Amino acid sequence: MDPRPLNLKPFLAIAALALWIAPASAQDRLDSLFDALRTAQGSDAEQIAGKIASEWSKSGSPTLDYLLDRGRAALDEGETARAIFHLGAAIDHAPDFAEGYNLRATAYFLEGQFGPALEDIRRALTLNPRHFGAMTGLAVILQDIGEPEAALEVWRSVARLYPANPQAEMAIPKLEREVDGLPL
Numbered sequence: 243m244d245p246r247p248l249n250l251k252p253f254l255a256i257a258a259l260a261l262w263i264a265p266a267s268a269q270d271r272l273d274s275l276f277d278a279l280r281t282a283q284g285s286d287a288e289q290i291a292g293k294i295a296s297e298w299s300k301s302g303s304p305t306l307d308y309l310l311d312r313g314r315a316a317l318d319e320g321e322t323a324r325a326i327f328h329l330g331a332a333i334d335h336a337p338d339f340a341e342g343y344n345l346r347a348t349a350y351f352l353e354g355q356f357g358p359a360l361e362d363i364r365r366a367l368t369l370n371p372r373h374f375g376a377m378t379g380l381a382v383i384l385q386d387i388g389e390p391e392a393a394l395e396v397w398r399s400v401a402r403l404y405p406a407n408p409q410a411e412m413a414i415p416k417l418e419r420e421v422d423g424l425p426l
Contacts, residue, residue, distance in 0.1 A: 272297055276372065279404055287406035295375065298341050306336050313345050317352070325349040340369035344376045356383055374403045381413065390420045 272294065279290045301307055309332035316325035329346035336342060347362035360383060366376040377400045384393035394417040401410040 268297065268300075272372075276403065279406075281405075283406050287404065291374070291404055291407075298344075298370065298373065298375075301336060301339055301341075303336065306332055306339065306342075309335060310342065310345065313342075313349070317345070317349055322349045322352045326353070338369060340366045340373055340376070343369070344373060344379070347376065347379055351379060351383065356387065359383060372403055374400045374407065377403075378407075378409060381410075385413070385417070390417050393417055394421055 275290055275294050275297070279287060279294065282290050299310065301310065309328050313325045313328035313332060316322070316328060326346060326349045329342055329349060332339070332342040333346065343362040343366035347359045347366065350356075350359035350362060359379065363376045363380045363383075366373050367380075370376070377396050381393045381396040381400065384390075384396060394414065397410045397413045397417065400407050401414060404410070
């Protein structure tokens, strides 16, 4: 065995570089997907939006993934209270992971709890300003509570990110007529 101390500087430099590159490559993937989404149509747009959502769901934590999966399963089964429980645990585990807030906002919305849903949407959008799923939830809530001008503004933000979004394509013309005072 060599009695000289091991020089860790090259290893630490490589580790630091790997940590610096990894987020950038994930961000680059998302940026490329968003660029493609701006011009995609139909099923191509839906596939790209699905890839973006998949990227947003990558937590890197088996515990968080488990809690998110449990929350999604509860939502799929219509058990919103159980979903809120699991997603609350996910948020406790990773308070800076936007998708946990977005999913819990969906559960709160389905429970008719608009206040908590809006707070979770606010948090999701603070963490991920391009989260068109959270924006969609916000627009729907704003429509439901009788705020068509605000809903229209949010739908237009969704359409800037995801022009082929079918919900935005339907909502925007209707809300423009409503906001402009023209008959539906």
